[in-house]
Amino acid sequence: MKTELTLQDKQFTLLRFPKRSNEILQAWDAGDEYIINHVSEMGLSSGKNILILNDNFGALSCWFAQDHQVTMMSDSFISHKGALKNLQRNQCAKIQFLTCLDDIPQGIDLVLMQIPKSNRLLTWQLSKLRSSLPENCPVIAVNKAKEIHTSTLNLFEKHLGTTTTSLAWKKHRLVFSTPNCQSILAVPAECEWPVDGEDIILSNYANVYSGENLDLGARFMLQHLPVDEELRHIIDLGCGNGILSIKAGQLNPQARITSIDESFMAVASAKKNLERNLGTERNIQVIANNCLDGMKDNSTYLVLCNPPFHQNNTITDHIAWQMFCDAKDALNHSGKLLVVGNRHLEYQIKLSRLFGKEHVTVIAENDKFVILEAIKNNDLTKPNHKDIY
Incomplete structure (x- = not known):
């Protein structure tokens, strides 16, 4: 790995x-x-105000911070932390960090964008760019060529302006756009909808997974959440819009709820949804974080988890593995981790390595999903997470 x-x-x-x-x-x-080479060929003079959208781990921010004033805007807590670490590692100049819910700064000379996986987030970002940028400000975006469809270019044309593309290079393509479309289309910041069969109303910002309806894994999980008057603290890890937190809170009104996600938009959505559906008097904490970084060991009774199996456009299971490891550390003795996932991901094997096969049980399953319960036993020797990944 380079x-x-x-x-x-x-x-x-x-x-x-x-x-x-x-x-x-x-x-x-x-x-x-590709973006770095193209901008270098443009002969851009130093001292420009550059806005970088969706910089995964700060490669673009590090590169351009040396000669320009850089603002990085991303919805990802992990991308923010990764970029900051890489800026420090390379002794780069400081940059400004913004989330996608922040306003776009004035005086931007150039916009560089990694096109996000979510078309809802892309539409939101293009709309914000059109309403904030001067018409002569170039926007250069990039993605894998196979991910840039006619529909993608139509979004640029509709919400930003005149759009062209480059030739493919190393399976990637650049998109060049200008903020000059005549009709500035307002894009709602969030969408709202009731959950079928539940006394729950959800409001989702643009980058929240399964934005306009409940994803099937979460819907299956709702049917199997525990009711236990002894529960004092519940963590919803990878909370998304907070649906599992809300239902668990309704079933266990005595429990304190901690909802965690790495998406700033998910955290904002979850906070709003929890307060709306459980009331502002409930003991609720909603946090943007990398899994359970900084959480005290042996501090909770139940962890709910609907793990992602991709990071940006990369399919990977290392996020789920870190979630499981962090959850085990955070659980009290006999505390429970409840996980829902696609059957083909074989989470049961991973959880058995971590918790012990005899402490992992299938709670429910259907043709697509399985719900697993893993119980922490402090009598077991704690494995080295890195060795068994």
């Missing part, structure tokens, strides 16, 4: 976040290189 990005007589050491000793994925891709 950690040294060398281009145009510059070199940076770039690592993904969190740092793993067995990392096999790079902290940048050919799309980052």
Whole structure:
């Protein structure tokens, strides 16, 4: 796995976040290189105000911070942390960090964008760019060529302006757009909808997974959440819009709820939804975090988890593995981790390695999903998470 990005007589050491000793994925891709090479060929004079959208681990931010004033805007807590670590690692100039819910700064000279996986987030970002940028400000976006469809270009044309594309290079393509469309279309910040069969109303910001209806895994999980008057603290890890937190809170009104996600938009949505559906008097905490970083060991009774199996456009199971490891550390003796996932992901094997096969039970399953319960037993020797991943 390469950690040294060398281009145009510059070199940076770039690592993904969190740092793993067995990392096999790079902290940048050919799309980052394509943008860097293209902007270098433009002959951009120094001192420009550059807005970088969706910089995964800070490769673009590190590169351009040396000669320009950089603002990085991302919905990802992990991307923010990764970029900050890489900026510090390479002794780069400080940059401004913003979430996608923040306003776009004035006076931007150039926008660079990694096109997000979610079309809802892309539409939201394009709309914000059109309403904030001067018409002569170039926008250069990049993605894998196979991910740039006619519908993608239509979104740029509709919500931003005149759009063209480059030739493909290392399976990536650039999109060039200008904020000049005549009709500035307002895009709602969030969508609201009731959950079928539940006394719950949800409001989702643009980058929240399963934005306009409940994903099937979460819906299956709702039917199997525990009711236990002894529960004092419940953690919803990877909470999304907070649906599992809300239902668990309704079933266990005595429990304190902690909802955690790495998406700033998910955290904002979950906070709003929890307060709306459980009331502002409930003991609720909603946090943007990398899994359970900083959480005290042996501090909770139940962890709910509907793990993602991708990070941006990369399919990976290391996030789920970290969630399981962190959950085990946070659980009290005999505390429970409840996980829902696609059957083909074989989470039962991973949980058995971590908790012991005899402490992992299938609670429910259907043709697509399985719900697993893992119970912590402090009598077991604690395994080395890195060794058994």
